[in-house]
Amino acid sequence: MDNPESSQSKPIGVFDSGIGGLTVVRAIRSRLPNEGIVYFGDTARVPYGTKSPETIRRYTREISSFLNNQGVKLMVVACNSCSATALDCVTEHFEGPVIGVIEPGARKALGVTHNGRVGVIGTQATVHSGAYERTLRLIAPEVQVFSTACPLFVPLAEERMEGREATRLIAEEYLEPLINQSIDTLILGCTHYPLLMDTIRKVVGSGVTVVDSAESTADASFDKLQEMGCLEPSNEESPLVQTYVSDNPLGVEKFCRSLMPQERVWVGTAQPTLIYPEVRD
Numbered sequence: 001m002d003n004p005e006s007s008q009s010k011p012i013g014v015f016d017s018g019i020g021g022l023t024v025v026r027a028i029r030s031r032l033p034n035e036g037i038v039y040f041g042d043t044a045r046v047p048y049g050t051k052s053p054e055t056i057r058r059y060t061r062e063i064s065s066f067l068n069n070q071g072v073k074l075m076v077v078a079c080n081s082c083s084a085t086a087l088d089c090v091t092e093h094f095e096g097p098v099i100g101v102i103e104p105g106a107r108k109a110l111g112v113t114h115n116g117r118v119g120v121i122g123t124q125a126t127v128h129s130g131a132y133e134r135t136l137r138l139i140a141p142e143v144q145v146f147s148t149a150c151p152l153f154v155p156l157a158e159e160r161m162e163g164r165e166a167t168r169l170i171a172e173e174y175l176e177p178l179i180n181q182s183i184d185t186l187i188l189g190c191t192h193y194p195l196l197m198d199t200i201r202k203v204v205g206s207g208v209t210v211v212d213s214a215e216s217t218a219d220a221s222f223d224k225l226q227e228m229g230c231l232e233p234s235n236e237e238s239p240l241v242q243t244y245v246s247d248n249p250l251g252v253e254k255f256c257r258s259l260m261p262q263e264r265v266w267v268g269t270a271q272p273t274l275i276y277p278e279v280r281d
């Protein structure tokens with residue numbers, strides 16, 4: 001793996017509770033191949049989705065402070081639980097633009113639904129926040145939203161259990177109530193869930209469009225950088241993806257290679273703490 005020392009202009013900062021947000025990094029790299037990325041995955045403290053909003057907000061402040069200190073030009077909150085409960089914690093101290101995953105995912109779903117019945121799956125924190133429902137209804141007041149938390153999907157994704165019988169059975173258990181509501185669109189409201197995409201698609205069937213907000217978040221990042229005149233000119237060499245995790249990096253390197261085999265990825269560890277005076281809710 002390469003070393004992060006090579007000079008490059010300001011990177012994009014991306015973070016998540018664990019490795020799931022690397023699915024957003026992959027989408028950003030394919031939309032913005034000339035941009036360097038600094039990613040932080042809080043593998044020591046994952047999952048966030050079962051934690052209280054107060055804890056998620058504290059973690060979000062710590063990580064966004066760390067990425068701010070790396071000199072990023074744009075911050076992408078690639079965690080639905082943080083986007084749903086703590087987006088404002090990023091803007092408290094980061095002066096650049098901030099993009100969460102909720103609005104891009106909601107807009108994409110509204111663009112594809114035909115019957116106006118949209119399912120949302122996510123962590124308990126995301127579903128209990130009601131953030132998707134609020135955002136969907138704000139844009140399209142007539143839409144009907146059916147949400148359910150799927151907490152077991154996160155460990156299944158982290159353990160690379162895609163394609164296993166146990167995963168299919170759990171997916172059926174979670175998704176059948178939504179299918180019974182005749183949804184025609186399902187938002188994957190958690191960045192880990194695209195790692196179970198094949199199973200989820202099989203269980204919901206071809207009549208339901210599955211929306212992964214990673215691509216729409218990458219499009220929103222492109223639009224924002226273009227609007228700011230901050231897009232990097234083309235590079236001969238693809239810039240580095242600097243990946244920091246808060247726990248053992250060994251399995252993460254392997255995961256990055258399998259997810260983004262064509263990318264230059266460096267993996268190291270970091271323990272974000274607040275570098276600015278603590279803000280309390």
Ligand code: DGL
Nearest residue numbers: 017047048049080081191
């Ligand atoms: N990746 C997080 C999200 O998108 C979920 C995983 C977790 O519970 O930490 O909400």
